[in-house]
Amino acid sequence: xxxxxxxxxxxxxxxxxxxxxxxxxxxxxxxxxxxxxxxxxxxxxxxxxxxxxxxxxxxxxxxxxxxxxxxxxxxxxxxxxxxxxxxxxxxxxxxxxxxxxxxxxxxxxxxxxxxxxxxxxxxxxxxxxxxxxxxxxxxxxxxxxxxxxxxxxxxxxxxxxxxxxxxxxxxxxxxxxxxxxxxxxxxxxxxxxxxxxxxxxxxxxxxxxxxxxxxxxxxxxxxxxxxxxxxxxxxxxxxxxxxxxxxxxxxxxxxxxxxxxxxxxxxxxxxxxxxxxxxxxxxxxxxxxxxxxxxxxxxxxxxxxxxxxxxxxxxxxxxxxxxxxxxxxxxxxxxxxxxxxxxxxxxxxxxxxxxxxxxxxxxxxxxxxxxxxxxxxxxxxxxxxxxxxxxxxxxxxxxxxxxxxxxx
Amino acid sequence: xxxxxxxxxxxxxxxxxxxxxxxxxxxxxxxxxxxxxxxxxxxxxxxxxxxxxxxxxxxxxxxxxxxxxxxxxxxxxxxxxxxxxxxxxxxxxxxxxxxxxxxxxxxxxxxxxxxxxxxxxx
Amino acid sequence: xxxxxxxxxxxxxxxxxxxxxxxxxxxxxxxxxxxxxxxxxxxxxxxxxxxxxxxxxxxxxxxxxxxxxxxxxxxxxxxxxxxxxxxxxxxxxxxxx
Numbered sequence: 348x349x350x351x352x353x354x355x356x357x358x359x360x361x362x363x364x365x366x367x368x369x370x371x372x373x374x375x376x377x378x379x380x381x382x383x384x385x386x387x388x389x390x391x392x393x394x395x396x397x398x399x400x401x402x403x404x405x406x407x408x409x410x411x412x413x414x415x416x417x418x419x420x421x422x423x424x425x426x427x428x429x430x431x432x433x434x435x436x437x438x439x440x441x442x443x444x445x446x447x448x449x450x451x452x453x454x455x456x457x458x459x460x461x462x463x464x465x466x467x468x469x470x471x472x473x474x475x476x477x478x479x480x481x482x483x484x485x486x487x488x489x490x491x492x493x494x495x496x497x498x499x500x501x502x503x504x505x506x507x508x509x510x511x512x513x514x515x516x517x518x519x520x521x522x523x524x525x526x527x528x529x530x531x532x533x534x535x536x537x538x539x540x541x542x543x544x545x546x547x548x549x550x551x552x553x554x555x556x557x558x559x560x561x562x563x564x565x566x567x568x569x570x571x572x573x574x575x576x577x578x579x580x581x582x583x584x585x586x587x588x589x590x591x592x593x594x595x596x597x598x599x600x601x602x603x604x605x606x607x608x609x610x611x612x613x614x615x616x617x618x619x620x621x622x623x624x625x626x627x628x629x630x631x632x633x634x635x636x637x638x639x640x641x642x643x644x645x646x647x648x649x650x651x652x653x654x655x656x657x658x659x660x661x662x663x664x665x666x667x668x669x670x671x672x673x674x675x676x677x678x679x680x681x682x683x684x685x686x687x688x689x690x691x692x693x694x695x696x697x698x699x700x701x702x703x704x705x706x707x708x709x710x711x712x713x714x715x716x717x718x719x720x721x722x723x724x725x726x727x728x729x730x731x732x733x734x735x736x737x738x739x740x741x742x743x744x745x746x747x748x749x750x751x752x753x754x755x
Numbered sequence: 756x757x758x759x760x761x762x763x764x765x766x767x768x769x770x771x772x773x774x775x776x777x778x779x780x781x782x783x784x785x786x787x788x789x790x791x792x793x794x795x796x797x798x799x800x801x802x803x804x805x806x807x808x809x810x811x812x813x814x815x816x817x818x819x820x821x822x823x824x825x826x827x828x829x830x831x832x833x834x835x836x837x838x839x840x841x842x843x844x845x846x847x848x849x850x851x852x853x854x855x856x857x858x859x860x861x862x863x864x865x866x867x868x869x870x871x872x873x874x875x876x877x
Numbered sequence: 878x879x880x881x882x883x884x885x886x887x888x889x890x891x892x893x894x895x896x897x898x899x900x901x902x903x904x905x906x907x908x909x910x911x912x913x914x915x916x917x918x919x920x921x922x923x924x925x926x927x928x929x930x931x932x933x934x935x936x937x938x939x940x941x942x943x944x945x946x947x948x949x950x951x952x953x954x955x956x957x958x959x960x961x962x963x964x965x966x967x968x969x970x971x972x973x974x
Contacts, residue, residue, distance in 0.1 A: 795959075
């Protein structure tokens with residue numbers, strides 16, 4: 348049975364991989380640059396929803412011994428399950444491409460070599476890590492490397508932010524001047540879309556089943572959800588705060604990653620640039636690991652194949668081939684010259700659209716005695732999730748036209 | 756008056772994980788019931804396979820899958836029946852006792868011919 | 878003459894009464910052991926009224942049903958096996974005894 352530390356590690360890696368990744372770093376940096384501390388509340392709100400969703404994901408798996416994808420097919424039938432799976436596959440494909448792009452951008456920051464050249468090597472390293480690694484190794488390695496992101500917190504504190512406006516921005520929207528209203532709300536919506544990613548709770552649920560969680564783990568599941576997601580949120584807020592300190596006074600509107608990369612330099616001097624590069628590469632790598640596995644898990648679980656990261660690939664042929672094919676197909680847009688940042692923003696919008704479909708069956712399962720027995724959702728849990736679904740619908744409705752018009 | 760121990764064919768069997776010991780064989784994709792004159796219908800077979808799930812999405816889908824199977828050489832039968840007598844238990848999973856079956860044909864073929872050929876797979 | 882019916886295709890199908898009116902959809906099938914056979918005992922047909930459909934929980938299920946999800950009958954109509962005519966599996970008919 349896993350020790351408490353390792354369980355928290357699952358929470359942190361889920362967080363680093365899911366929370367802090369190319370989309371959330373980009374949106375947090377843009378939010379800080381354009382609106383100073385005025386959008387911290389969006390990160391807080393997104394995190395709150397995520398804490399509930401992750402906790403539910405763990406609870407469902409621990410009590411029912413089913414992963415989400417497995418339970419969805421069992422409860423709602425194959426005819427239904429096909430739809431969220433297809434949508435998820437499409438979205439994950441694009442997001443994975445964006446994350447690998449993020450790793451490449453981080454490496455570009457470190458070496459100066461163009462992102463496109465890194466696509467194939469990064470895909471190979473990612474694939475190899477999954478091929479030979481076990482869940483334990485991957486969890487621990489990425490958690491430890493991810494601790495580098497504390498660099499953002501250090502930078503944020505070193506720059507002496509004004510704590511009162513910061514606190515204000517954390518609790519409520521700070522309405523900008525009228526002409527900037529559209530961009531403010533678009534950025535808020537992007538933050539929410541970037542924060543709540545379904546692949547996170549699918550990954551978490553599979554990890555919980557593979558690690559053999561049971562009812563006795565419900566307490567540590569709660570702690571893991573809260574600590575893990577809060578850690579990610581803290582890092583995200585740190586990115587926003589540093590960006591606010593560095594770019595906002597200069598009125599810079601962040602459009603490219605190379606600009607964002609300068610964010611740590613004022614506080615960390617010559618270490619700023621490389622730490623940003625490494626942080627970006629590690630976070631996006633963590634996300635790429637999570638998305639690849641989450642996708643393979645969902646498909647394998649829907650069709651009832653043998654799955655699992657701890658066994659050798661030859662023992663899990665279809666599962667291993669699924670992530671292999673997905674990883675190498677996902678770099679195609681990057682190789683074709685698609686801008687990773689644009690792909691990130693587009694895939695975040697798509698995630699928002701798919702979110703209600705991903706969450707709704709999941710929520711219904713958590714109210715079903717046959718699956719979670721006496722551990723059904725309480726009224727608060729149901730309220731938060733219903734609210735998240737409505738929010739996701741609004742996010743989806745808002746993002747589409749703004750995407751078309753070219754917002755952000 | 757429903758008897759005390761009844762099995763719900765949909766909630767307890769359909770779409771559940773099919774296992775043989777620890778090994779996952781697939782999902783219960785279909786369930787066949789035989790109608791009889793003057794007697795209650797009998798649960799006869801569990802059905803598994805791509806053609807079975809395809810049929811659930813539509814006849815067109817089933818035809819497409821069968822055509823693919825013909826074209827690419829049949830590695831497993833797209834529709835396999837397990838007699839109900841082979842079912843040993845229904846709990847979280849549906850446990851069956853089968854000697855020979857083609858359910859893992861693709862898994863084994865891919866393991867041997869594709870995955871197995873890639874280094875570090877074993 | 879023994880005909881075969883695939884349960885996974887039967888559920889969700891509308892059941893009609895002898896007058897041709899739809900009374901609901903088959904949502905569950907109960908089976909019991911009789912000797913060493915497992916035989917069908919009754920069919921559950923979902924006949925949810927408007928009021929039930931408006932509850933939040935059912936609303937959620939209702940939305941999913943649009944995409945083909947299985948029904949969730951709170952209080953189904955129970956039809957004994959003898960009363961459901963499956964000679965045309967595409968059009969089950971309730972022949973009340």
